[in-house]
Amino acid sequence: MRLEPEFNRDILQPIPLEEWPLLQKLLKVDWPKYALYYYWIQNSIIWKKRDPKLALQIYCPHGKYQNDATFVGISNFSYWNVIVFTKELSGQKLHNAIIKTKRIDWSKKITFAAVDEHSRSILFSASDILRTDQGIEMDEFLHTCVLIKSADDCAHAEIKVPEECYLRELNPSDLPMVHSSWLLADKEEPEKSLKFLETAVTLNKSMGLFLKEGDVLVSTVLQTDWLGLGSVQTLEAYKRRGYAKIVVNALAKKLGQEGISPVLAVVCGNIPSENMFQSLNWKRTVPATWVVTKKLPRNSN
DSSP states (O other): OOOOGGGTTOSEEEOOGGGHHHHHHTTOTTTTTTHHHHHHHHHHHHHHHHOTTSSEEEEEETTOOOTTOOEEEEEOSSSEEEEEEOOOSSOHHHHHHHHHOSSSOTTSOEEEEEEOHHHHHHHHHTHHHHHHHHOEEEEEEEEEEEEEOOHHHHHTOOOOOOTTEEEEOOOGGGHHHHHHTOTTOOSSOHHHHHHHHHHHHHHSOEEEEEETTTTEEEEEEEEOTTSSEEEEEEOGGGTTSSHHHHHHHHHHHHHHHTTOOOEEEEETTOHHHHHHHHHTTOEEEEEEEEEEEEEOOTTOO
C-alpha cells in the first residue's frame, strides 16, 4: 500500500482490505453487544470491493489491531463520518489516536457516528485537547438505542401489502423525500448528505411503499452503512396506517434471508418508533451517540 509522505509516521495507519475481516472477527465476542460495529466493517468490505476508489478506510494505531479491536474508520466521500471503537479498558490507544492523528481534517464538520458508551467517554476525555489544539468542540448530540433482530426471525416475516400500495426498491430519484426529514441531513451543505444516501441506495438495498394512485412514495427504509436499517420514514399524512412496519419487515426479510441479523438505531424518546420495533420483536443491545463537531471562533479560549 502506497502511503502519502505526510502520513507515513501518523499514529493511525491503514490496515489492508484483506485484513478487515480479521478485525471484524474480534467484534463477534459477546454477541450482539458489538453487532453495530461488526456490521459496519462488513458493509465497508462490501462497499470497498464494489468501489475501490471510495474514500473509505479503516485505521489502527500504528497499523496494528489486537484483541482490544481499537480502530478508527473514516469515510469522507460525502461528509466526514468517523467511527471510533475500542475494547481496551484504559482507552489510551484510542485517546492518543484521536488527539495525535492528522488524518482527520478538523477544519471540516466531523460526525462521530454511533459512539458506544465506553468510546464516548474516551472521545470526551480528548475534547479539552482538541479544543486547544484544533479549535473545535463537541456540539451536537443524538442519543439512540441500538436494536437487533435475528436473521431467522427476519427471514420468516410475513409481508402483507395493502391493496392500494405496492413495494419496490428505491432509486436516486426517490431520495429528496428521504433527505427532507432525515435527522442526519446536512442543512448547510445538503449535497453532501444526499451523496451519502445515494451511495447507500446504489450499493445497498432499500425499500419504498408507494400508493398505486399517483405513484406517491409514502414510507421508506434504507440499508445503511451499518448493513442494517436506517432512515425509516413515513409521510406525515400517511402515518398510523402500519406502512412503516411493512417496509421494515420487507427489507429485514431480504437481509435475514442473506444471514444478516439487521441492526438499527432509534432516537431515545421516540416512543412511537420504540413501540413499533418492540411489537416487531426487535431487541435492545447498547446505546450509541452521534456527536458532531463545531469549529470555534478564533478568539475563543
